[in-house]
Amino acid sequence: MIEFKNVSKKFKDVTVLKDITFEIEEGNLVVLIGLSGCGKTTTLKMINRLIKPTTGTITISGEDISTKDPIELRRNIGYVIQQTGLFPHMTIRENTEIIPRVEKLDNEKITKKTLELMEMVGLDEEFLDRYPNELSGGQQQRVGVARAFALDPDVILMDEPFSALDPITRNSLQEELVNLQSKVKKTIVFVTHDMSEAIKIADKICIMDKGEIIQYDTPENILKNPVNEFVSQFVGKNRIWESPEYIRAEDIMIENAVSCVSTLSLNKALDKMRDAKVNSILVVDDKTKKMVGLVKPKQIAKVKDRTVPVKDIMVTDFQSAKPGDSIVDLLKVADENNISEIPVLDESGKILGLVTQNSLITTLSQQYFEDGEVL
Ligand SMILES: Nc1ncnc2c1ncn2[C@@H]1O[C@H](COP(=O)(O)OP(=O)(O)OP(=O)(O)O)[C@@H](O)[C@H]1O
Ligand SMILES: [Mg+2]
Known part of the structure; x- marks a missing residue:
């Protein structure tokens, strides 16, 4: 479980996160959603200590992460950033294996794991010797996802991983993520702007506005009982009809x-x-x-x-x-x-x-x- 307790963040004099308290259950996929600049990426980067809270504490499995070695911490946290963040001069194999190699894992194990990861994200082995610019955007995204799973972390952070994709590729990656999640049961924190995406993949959705959490709830509750006008507007009037299975007897x-x-x-x-x-x-x-x-x-x-x-x-x-x-x-x-x-x-x-x-x-x-x- 990941727990935020009264977490605030100031950049110089500007408060961008205001006293945030929430928990993410182990094995859940939680989506952070909100308008540009509301603090989603900041929240995400605090989990792997790329950003330090100004006040408040974050714990993972009960341990205060500020007391842990950041490198050690990140070993157990995969991170997928927008536009994949693949290194252009490295092949797909090198990109995927970079962290396991830094960790000096056994060669044979790394090779075996890489093949497993390719299969997991649905990429053919032949891609391994290509460079990122020889892959389509969707294929690169898959490599980004594979790389985040390379060390078999318990937690995966994904910052708008699918935002640059066409709707069809995006849809299929969303479906694959949900399948994958149900198999591997990682704790996933996923940032998006897109409510349809959130509803489709999330166990819980955290709606943020101007550095605050406005509603943190299941997709069903967010659709049915938005806490205020902001959430209603964000959800959109007819969104429930995209998920009629939530309209119950x-x-x-x-x-x-x-x-x-x-x-x-x-x-x-x-x-x-x-x-x-x-x-x-x-x-x-x-x-x-x-x-x-x-x-x-x-x-x-x-x-x-x-x-x-x-x-x-x-x-x-x-x-x-x-x-x-x-x-x-x-x-x-x-x-x-x-x-x-x-x-x-x-x-x-x-x-x-x-x-x-x-x-x-x-x-x-x-x-x-x-x-x-x-x-
Ligand atoms: N290093 C920084 N220095 C100063 N201000 C920052 C820094 N990083 C982020 N901010 C500010 O903090 C606020 C929240 O930024 P953040 O990146 O978390 O937003 P976001 O919700 O991820 O937005 P987007 O959807 O556009 O990615 C923004 O107003 C941003 O300008
Ligand atoms: Mg962001």
Whole structure:
């Protein structure tokens, strides 16, 4: 775990970081994001001691990094800078092996590791003897990433590593980073300007403005509950629709679904539906309160004796959703089963709410309308 405690930074008289406190969990990928000049690179460079805090402390795994030898510290921290920082007069092999050679690791080990790294970042061995200017920008970025992993560090710092790339190459490198991260479980601190990139790759996003942390949260929470106007603006109004999997049943269900106990008579159930102006009623067991069935007026219409309890005619093989199911899951269930309402049940089978056709349409239309106006 990396911990910033009340960290401030002044360059001469100018305060560029103001009392920053936050922690980065081991194995997480945390993205620092914010406008140009807000202090992202400064924050990043403090982790490997390229910049010293004016006040406050930074610890890694509980150890205050200011007490450690910087060279020793950096051995365990890979660093990828913008525009790769490859040495132009060295081949890809030499660039990749530079730190292991300085560390005087065994030759055979270095060669083996280099091949592994090339495979990890998806570059063919034949690139090893080329010079950086003989590689495309995306290929150079991959070498930059490979080099950061050369000593198998626990922590990797990446400062806008993909910013100079075209959207397609960038997308594929983002995906590869997420895959790689899930395999190797390094702690990665990644700087970007790009909210889509952040949402795609981050476990947590740290939104900074003018040297302060404005919100530090999961992508889902940042999208759903921006703490202020700055974050909303930064996130952009319709960003959630880039990640519809974050729109969940519990966010869009109505909570006062009309329900009745299974012993209620059909007459009474019908009255209840009429009063509430709904065309189905959810049936719960009187004792356990679990949902046991569903009744529609059409079914009741077929029955002569309306004094019988709803349990005699209710449908018991109904579809239901869990609170965390996404709108994409819900639409699929609605479509495949040709239904317009989906009850949302907790783990024990009790009713939490109901996703109705109306709630789905209202939610889906939010990407086009806001406050009744067309965006
Ligand atoms: N060595 C320095 N001396 C004086 N001021 C500096 C120094 N390094 C950075 N700054 C200032 O500190 C502030 C934060 O800089 P930093 O590089 O951390 O911003 P950033 O968020 O990474 O911006 P960008 O997105 O443009 O890379 C800026 O106002 C910058 O001008
Ligand atoms: Mg920067």
